[in-house]
Amino acid sequence: MLIRRETPADRTAIHAVHSAAFRRExxxxxxxxxxxxxxRAEGDLIGALSLVALHEGDVVGHVCCSRARVGDDPGAAVGLGPLGVLPAHQASGVGSALMHAVVGAADALGYGLVVLLGEPAYYSRFGFVTASxxxxxxxxxxxGRYFQARTLSAYQPTQAGAFEYAPAFSRI
Structure with a gap:
């Protein structure tokens, strides 16, 4: 498995990954x-934090982070999600590899926090705690407890307050 940044050629496959991973009906x-x-279209997807997992050359997973705001600091945090893995590759370590890679990349880029909405039993293994x-x-x-955050090297306790996702999140 290879984890790398997405390229324009990956966009159709990324859409297909999330369609399959989250299909309810x-x-x-x-x-x-x-x-x-x-x-991506609105410029809120952070290119360095939009990663794909490849298996035998095919995109089998994707994770991304987008611009966000916490309190009065527009550059302290990123919003993580979605994280999607094709059903045939779930429970094989693809999601974990993507999470480790994106958290490490966000840390290297100097963000203080990664924030997400997700299952605590899954995300706690990556250092996420209840954001409150x-x-x-x-x-x-x-x-409640599904809204979680993970501190990174640049975190400061003053990076607190109301969290705002990129505008696209408010339309879902």
């Missing part, structure tokens, strides 16, 4: 697939 495109397209433990407020209070 046959014939209905899950919101995660067009969300990535919208983040770091004084970060979710856009939706009902998200």
């Amino acid at each position: 046959e014939g209905v495109t899950p919101v995660e697939a067009p969300l990535v397209d919208e983040l 433990d770091l004084s970060i407020t979710a856009p939706e209070p009902r998200w």
Whole structure:
């Protein structure tokens, strides 16, 4: 398996990964697939944090981060997601490899926080904690413990307050 940055040639495969990974009903495109397209089109997808996993040359997974804001600091945090893996490759380490790679890349780029909405039992293994433990407020209070954050090397305790995802998230 190889993890690398997405290229323009990967876009159709990335859309297909998220369509398959999040499909709840046959014939209905899950919101995660067009969300990535919208983040990219609006300039909020961070290119260095949009990674694909390749197996035998084919895209089998994708993770991305987008611009976000926490409190008064527009550059302290990124919003992670979606993370998608083709069903045939789930539970084989692809998602974990993508998570380690994207968190490491965000740290290397100097961000202080990675924030996401997801299952605590899965994301806690990557160092994520309930965001409110770091004084970060979710856009939706009902998200509770599913709204999580991970501190990185550049984190400062002043990086706190209300969290805002890129605008495309508010349309899903």
